[in-house]
Amino acid sequence: MMQKAKSRPTTAEQSGDGMAISRRQFLNLLLGGGILGWLGSVIYPVFSYLRPPKTPEANVQSVKAGLASEFPVNSAQIVKFGRRPVILIRTDTGDFRAFSATCTHLECIVQYRTDLKQIWCACHNGLYDLKGRNLSGPPPRPLEEYAVKVVGDEINVARSAGVGS
């Protein structure tokens, strides 16, 4: 019996082609591939579901930020620039400066320190100067600068060239 079973030629041998596969291999491939495909078709939608859809961001180019006459020197406030916070600072000399208020280290919102006359992030003690340059602490990059224009008495904050475009 054993002898007989052994000598029986396989499908591959019958066809005489080295590339051909046996019926068993073919069925295994079909079954394995089928299971993989099935798993993929179950897992893929779940993973895609977990990825939140992109919500379009309002394309804000500039915002009004109140009246210059009501803005004390050596002070700052956070301005909503679309969905982003922007810090608007009035320096000792009365100049206005605006920067992205999101710390470049770990995204906390920075504040203006009237005692230091610098921008400070409370989360990890990062410091920036009034040009937005990272001075000390962990922040790796400067803050993005925004353009400020005072038209009449009204403060206007706008994207600088090359920022967020």
Next chain:
Amino acid sequence: MRHKYVPVHRHTLWYYMGGVALFLFMVQVFTGILLVLYYQANENSAFESVRFIMTKVQFGWLIRSVHSWSANLMVFFVFVHMFSTFFTRAFRKPRELTWVSGFILLTLALGFGFTGYLLPWNQLAFFATKVGTDIVGAVPFIGNAAKIVLRGGEDVTGATLSRFYAIHIAILPAIFTIFLGLHLLFVQRQGMHEPDYMANLPADKKKLMPFFPNFLLRDLLLWVVVLNALLALAVFFPWELGEKADMFASAPAGIRPEWYFVFMFQTLKLLPAHVLFIEGEVLGIVLFGLAAIAWMLVPFWKSRGEPHGRSRALKIIGVIVILYIIGMTVLGYAR
């Protein structure tokens, strides 16, 4: 259960720590279910609903305060349990998987802490979540995708709150239950670990205590003590709610995460912006990740040294880890 014995020796006290952590977990499940009845996971009403629980619902202040205190105590006792296992070297063969499953339970407990912290939607929680998820984003390769999935978008918003709520009350409990079941099964199957000097004693010289009822009753007594301590803390030091999160307010001075993250937070604070060509935070995260993996694999560490020298080296490593954690935590609170 009837044939289970607990060794009695000068370190028997440490056997109770895991039980205390388990009890606190049960308190968390119980109070958590009660909180779910009133809590609303929504940007506009999360803070208000917690305030409602604390001011209007009868004994709501107590339930919420117990939940917060118990969460912190649970993490504390899990750490104590872990270090006691480390120093008594109870993780060795055949208990390697008990250690690994325990380590996974610790990370899940930290996950509970991190996700639960955001739910009251207050200012501290908002920034802690911003920082915490941004740290995930710094993980090489998969970080950014993971960050967006965790946040439910680019920024921390109401979508993040919904996700954290789902993770906190559905996903983590499901995974936690599996690993807790495994952990307890391993402990039950392998019995309590005996210290080396005791394992070498003849059977009649060993002091043992039946698990049931002797050890179990002591366990229960300790649980009652812990529950009373927990209630006292919750009543006399009620957990604060803080200020509602404002996405357009500066991070307040003195901001820091929950105490059990402070040592990592402080390390990130001390790292410079760039170390060689790597960003400081990326370096910190990668190092902490590697350290965590190494710690999880403690039972599999191989060394060529003689056994005595090996146990001394382990002890020194353990002491350094504890000193580092305590030192950085103290530094984090000092400023």
